[in-house]
Amino acid sequence: MSRSASAGSNEVVRSLWMKCHGAATGMVEVRGMVIGTGWAGEGYATALRRSGVDVVALCGRSPEPARAVGARLGIDDVRLDWRAALDELEPDVVAITTPAGPHREMVEHAARRGAHVVCEKPLGRSGPEARRMLDAVEGAGVRHAYGGTSRYTPGLVKARDLVIEDAIGELREIEVVVHMNLPPLLPYCWVHSLEAGGGMLMNGMPHGLVQAEYVSGGKAVWAIGHTDVVVDRVPVGPPVHDFRLWTPIDPDEAAHGPWRENDADMTATAVIGIELPGGRMITALFHLAAFTATRHVGYLAVHGTKGSIQLDDAPWFSRMSYRSAASDQWTEVPFTAEENPIQSGWDHLIKDFAADINGHRTGSYPTFTDGWRANELMDQVRASRPTAAHQPA
Incomplete structure (x- = not known):
């Protein structure tokens, strides 16, 4: 079945897999892909692996740095075209760790493919853009997490x-x-x-x-x-x-x-x-x-x-x-x-997110709803227009 099938079909497949292959542990084999090969990309790849996700590919924009990160992490499949990678590999989870500029396009494409999505902060560049991203994941019926990782410190x-x-x-x-x-x-x-x-x-x-x-x-x-x-x-x-x-x-x-x-x-x-x-x-x-x-x-x-x-x-x-x-x-x-609080933040978020994907949610974690609200508030700050106080003559 194509990953672009309906969210309902995805949940049926996932449920059957758990019953047949994950009865002992209650865990499903999950395949992940990371878009972005900077500090956050490395951090999310590490966190996904620590939560039992098989990171099958890493996507970057510059060949040498991307391949260097892949080699350091032991990820052999390093791509420069994230769209083609999504279409070909059909991962269960996509971590978007780039700057905010391309987030919307990446989220919408991943959601159409039926992948759960975790996206680094800020979610979007504006409230309306972040709202479109929230609508995309909710419309696709996939889980979504937002990189508010410092709440775990x-x-x-x-x-x-x-x-x-x-x-x-x-x-x-x-x-x-x-x-x-x-x-x-x-x-x-x-x-x-x-x-x-x-x-x-x-x-x-x-x-x-x-x-x-x-x-x-x-x-x-x-x-x-x-x-x-x-x-x-x-x-x-x-x-x-x-x-x-x-x-x-x-x-x-x-x-x-x-x-x-x-x-x-x-x-x-x-x-x-x-x-x-x-x-x-x-x-x-x-x-x-x-x-x-x-x-x-x-x-x-x-x-x-x-x-x-x-x-x-x-x-x-x-x-x-x-x-x-x-x-x-x-x-x-x-x-x-914690010795490395930044990595620990990524680890905690992905642990909660992966547990939820496997039907074992243990508590709340930041989602696209939180990211959208943050963008709306930042829009309000930018829209503020302080004016000088009138001085007496």
């Missing part, structure tokens, strides 16, 4: 437990502040193009948003804010295939080399309204800056009537502190940090 899980235990009382507000202190002469790449899915807002706020919602138990419902490109032009250097290798250009080379226009925001500030269970509203402040540094590291803080919790080293967190409203002293709260 142990520090955040511990903070949520403290909130549930009423350690800080009734919630009042949340802050997420990140200063990345990036060198200004980083070479041009998709991060500098809104059309490609770049910018601090689209790539930083999804982390803070999924974390703020998780720790509060609420849902973000409105947003206002401001973004700024900061730099109009950036130097051109070697292509960037993996952000772990994104290094600045020598100042002399930059001075005499080509430059390209940057239209993506390098700072973003937003205030988000979060509706808590029961209907009460709180606000969350997000500030994301690419080039600036502060005395203190990036953090997420949760404030309540009885005290505050602060998590340092956002968005993955290495330290947590608690302050009672009745004291000026901060007390460190121990938790077990």
Whole structure:
């Protein structure tokens, strides 16, 4: 049967396979394909394998980097045409790990082929585009997961437990502040193009948003804010295939080399309204800056009537502190940090996603609905038009 058959037929086939071949373990043999060969592509491929998915192919856009990643991961089938690979291999699961520019086309094609889809954040470049992607997977009847992986970091899980235990009382507000202190002469790449899915807002706020919602138990419902490109032009250097290798250009080379226009925001500030269970509203402040540094590291803080919790080293967190409203002293709260929290985030998401595909869902995980809502909120931030206050004559 073709994978482009109806979703109902897919579920029947999957159910029969489980009955005949997976009775002992309740697990179905699942074949996966990864589109994108950067850091996230490697991370999702590793996570899929750790969850028992057979990664049958890896798809990239540049031959040498793609094949190098394939060799490092032991994936022999490395393709440069993701459409042809989808049509030929008919995988059960597709992980889309590219920048946001081609996400919609990839999601729609994978859904038409009957594949379950996990897509890295941001889901789309706008709310309407993300909505089309959500409609595509829902219409096809396939499972869908969204790369809000930082909600799994142990520090955040511990903070949520403290909130549930009423350690800080009734919630009042949340802050997420990140200063990345990036060198200004980083070479041009998709991060500098809104059309490609770049910018601090689209790539930083999804982390803070999924974390703020998780720790509060609420849902973000409105947003206002401001973004700024900061730099109009950036130097051109070697292509960037993996952000772990994104290094600045020598100042002399930059001075005499080509430059390209940057239209993506390098700072973003937003205030988000979060509706808590029961209907009460709180606000969350997000500030994301690419080039600036502060005395203190990036953090997420949760404030309540009885005290505050602060998590340092956002968005993955290495330290947590608690302050009672009745004291000026901060007390460190121990938790077990993971050695590689970024990979662990991918691992946790895919573990939950794969279990759901196999009919053994153990809890909630971020889906395209969350990705679509994030895009809608980011659209609201971009649509904000601050005006100068009238000054007395």
